Amino acid sequence: xxxxxxxxxxxxxxxxxxxxxxxxxxxxxxxxxxxxxxxxxxxxxxxxxxxxxxxxxxxxxxxxxxxxxxxxxxxxxxxxxxxxxxxxxxxxxxxxxxxxxxxxxxxxxxxxxxxxxxxxxxxxxxxxxxxxxxxxxxxxxxxxxxxxxxxxxxxxxxxxxxxxxxxxxxxxxxxxxxxxxxxxxxxxxxxxxxxxxxxxxxxxxxxxxxxxxxxxxxxxxxxxxxxxxxxxxxxxxx
Numbered sequence: 001x002x003x004x005x006x007x008x009x010x011x012x013x014x015x016x017x018x019x020x021x022x023x024x025x026x027x028x029x030x031x032x033x034x035x036x037x038x039x040x041x042x043x044x045x046x047x048x049x050x051x052x053x054x055x056x057x058x059x060x061x062x063x064x065x066x067x068x069x070x071x072x073x074x075x076x077x078x079x080x081x082x083x084x085x086x087x088x089x090x091x092x093x094x095x096x097x098x099x100x101x102x103x104x105x106x107x108x109x110x111x112x113x114x115x116x117x118x119x120x121x122x123x124x125x126x127x128x129x130x131x132x133x134x135x136x137x138x139x140x141x142x143x144x145x146x147x148x149x150x151x152x153x154x155x156x157x158x159x160x161x162x163x164x165x166x167x168x169x170x171x172x173x174x175x176x177x178x179x180x181x182x183x184x185x186x187x188x189x190x191x192x193x194x195x196x197x198x199x200x201x202x203x204x205x206x207x208x209x210x211x212x213x214x215x216x217x218x219x220x221x222x223x224x225x226x227x228x229x230x231x232x233x234x235x236x237x238x
Contacts, residue, residue, distance in 0.1 A: 025176045026210055033213060034182065040217065047218075048159055052152040063146055066098055066138060073134040077103035080147055085164035088184045093156040095164055096147035100135025101128070120177075120202025121169040142232050148187050160221040161186025162209040177202075180209040183216075193227040 067079035077099060085095035102108075108130055115125050131139065138144040151157040157164065164185035170178075190208040191197055200208075212220065 026207070026214075027176065028179055028182065028210060028213060030179075030182055037216070044158065044218070044221070045155070048152050048155075051159060052149045056149050056153065059146060059149070062143075063098075066143055066146070069134050070099055070132075070138075074099075074102065074132050084167060085185070086167055086170045086181065087156055087164065088181065090170055090181050092167065093151070093164075095156070096150055098138055098144040098147060100132060100139050100144045101130040102132060105130040120205075121172040122165075122202055122205070124198050126198070140235050145187060152187060156184075158184040158186045160188055160212070160216075160224050162189055162212070163192065177206050179213070180206055183213055188224055188228040190224065193224060193231045 070079040079099055081097045081099040081101070083095050083097075084092050087093045109123070112125060112128070112130075113123065116123050135144070148157060152159055161184050162180040165173075165180075170181065173181075190212050191200065191205045194200055194208070212224075
């Protein structure tokens with residue numbers, strides 16, 4: 001079922017940290033949720049442009065040093081990794097990260113799928129052998145995410161929102177999971193700031209995204225931003 005065709009109902013809040021059974025799944029009234037806070041969406045876009053623009057200028061020297069370190073560590077590919085991800089309503093866009101894996105990482109993925117430690121369509125494994133030495137450091141500090149500031153400035157993403165999914169993952173989503181595509185993906189989210197986030201089930205990850213969509217406000221956005229800063233300082237990245 002396409003996102004625009006889905007009809008849904010409001011129910012109690014999600015994301016309480018407990019596993020959700022099929023009966024407890026929450027479905028959002030998409031039209032009501034997206035039309036109820038138009039002023040918030042406009043002002044948030046202004047905020048995204050200002051903050052990402054300032055950050056790109058201020059962090060440019062650090063980003064240049066990271067790119068140089070990646071190139072020295074593995075000169076066989078670009079320091080910037082690009083990939084097609086799905087944005088709001090599944091619209092594809094070019095997603096940017098600092099390259100933290102070997103150049104042929106995508107080709108090696110098929111051989112690693114059986115070791116996936118996440119349930120659902122997402123893929124995560126501890127000690128991924130494709131990650132480079134510099135890659136481990138920038139992932140631990142979340143510095144690999146900095147190029148996404150350009151995605152935010154362009155309007156592909158927002159500072160806060162569900163993490164952008166791969167097309168192959170979205171193809172496997174059911175109607176409940178597709179709800180995370182109602183809004184722009186973000187640099188950070190509730191899932192991103194959870195301790196041991198890779199141990200969270202995929203359904204609970206989705207529940208946290210739905211919780212955000214229901215609660216979204218400037219207060220919630222800034223709460224998540226400050227929690228993200230704390231997580232980065234503590235080195236709780238991948």
